[in-house]
Amino acid sequence: MRIVRRTVRLAGFFVLPYRDWTGRGHWLIQRITAVALLPLYVWLLLVAFPNASTAHHAELLLWMHNPVNAVLLYLTIVFSLHHMALGLRTIVEDYIATPSLNALALFCVHWGSFLLMVTALAAVFRILLQS
Amino acid sequence: MTRTQPPHKGGAAELRPVSPHLQIYRWQWTMALSIIHRLTGLYISVGIVFLCTKIIVLGFGDANDFAMFTQFNSLKAFLVLKAFFIWCLIYHMLNGVRHLFWDTGRGLGLKAAALSGYTSALFSLLLAVLYWCYWL
Numbered sequence: 001m002r003i004v005r006r007t008v009r010l011a012g013f014f015v016l017p018y019r020d021w022t023g024r025g026h027w028l029i030q031r032i033t034a035v036a037l038l039p040l041y042v043w044l045l046l047v048a049f050p051n052a053s054t055a056h057h058a059e060l061l062l063w064m065h066n067p068v069n070a071v072l073l074y075l076t077i078v079f080s081l082h083h084m085a086l087g088l089r090t091i092v093e094d095y096i097a098t099p100s101l102n103a104l105a106l107f108c109v110h111w112g113s114f115l116l117m118v119t120a121l122a123a124v125f126r127i128l129l130q131s
Numbered sequence: 132m133t134r135t136q137p138p139h140k141g142g143a144a145e146l147r148p149v150s151p152h153l154q155i156y157r158w159q160w161t162m163a164l165s166i167i168h169r170l171t172g173l174y175i176s177v178g179i180v181f182l183c184t185k186i187i188v189l190g191f192g193d194a195n196d197f198a199m200f201t202q203f204n205s206l207k208a209f210l211v212l213k214a215f216f217i218w219c220l221i222y223h224m225l226n227g228v229r230h231l232f233w234d235t236g237r238g239l240g241l242k243a244a245a246l247s248g249y250t251s252a253l254f255s256l257l258l259a260v261l262y263w264c265y266w267l
Contacts, residue, residue, distance in 0.1 A: 031234060034227050041224060045217070052264050053213075054204070057194040064189070077186075080179050087172045120183040123190025 026086055032084040040076045047092055048073070064127045081117040085109055164248040168226045171219035178216045210267065217262055220257035 017054055052063045092105040157161065188200045203209050229247050232238050238247055 031203050031231065034195070034231060038224065038228070041220060045220065045262065057197045060189060062198075073186075079181065081183070084176045086180055088176060090168065091173065116180065119192075120186045122185045126190045 026089070030083065030086045031087070033079045036075070036079045038081060040072065040079065043072055044076060061127060061130075064124065064131075067128070070124055070128045074121060077117060077120050077124070081113045081120075084115040088113070161245055161248050164252060166225065168223060168230075169253075170250035172224075173218065174219045175223055176212045178219075214259075214263055214267055217267075218255060221258050221262070222240050222252070225251040225258075 002127065048069070052060055054071075055063060088109045089106060092102060092109060096102045096105050165261055178266060185200060188196050192200075226248075229238070232247070234246075
């Protein structure tokens with residue numbers, strides 16, 4: 001029976017990998033990402049959006065070929081999606097009271113944002129490596 | 132103390148009402164600012180998902196896919212959504228700075244909290260209008 005319990009706990013970790021439910025890590029990581037995002041969003045609003053948001057395909061590729069832009073975009077994606085996942089998790093915890101729906105929504109928020117982050121980072125890399 | 136499972140799995144705890152007890156509080160403006168912080172966060176999430184999708188289309192698709200993805204970008208409705216996104220971002224940033232100040236234990240009094248709230252709301256509108264004039 002012990003191996004069954006351990007397997008269930010391990011599976012649970014993959015469904016929602018939070019080591020404890022006291023919220024300490026949540027609080028801390030939310031603050032760290034918030035501080036990191038402040039300068040990044042000043043950059044995004046004042047430099048990236050005016051230059052790139054209405055650009056055409058070739059222009060945008062050229063813009064993202066610049067390593068400085070690529071690195072800043074990379075950081076913005078990492079911190080944004082981390083911060084987003086934590087914020088959405090708080091909203092789910094507050095407003096979805098049914099335990100099964102709550103768990104399902106947390107699963108979707110966590111793995112959805114993770115998948116989006118990994119794919120977007122891969123896209124940034126792919127553009128950077130293209131000649 | 133370390134919990135090993137979510138709090139709502141604790142039997143009697145399941146029957147307790149969930150967090151924001153909006154019905155039993157007297158309405159206050161600072162409350163609205165806090166709710167707006169959450170709503171703007173939600174809307175920014177939608178925008179971030181959109182922007183990430185755009186990057187993914189750019190990275191893994193060709194010029195045709197990108198043109199298909201951006202075909203609605205010149206619509207008036209899209210411009211309105213974009214302008215609203217800008218304001219949400221500025222408001223969430225300013226109010227977020229307020230939250231970070233609170234975390235250091237400063238500005239938690241009634242007067243200070245109200246003043247900083249009104250200031251951040253007003254400035255977010257001002258900066259958003261400035262930004263719209265400069266960029267949109």
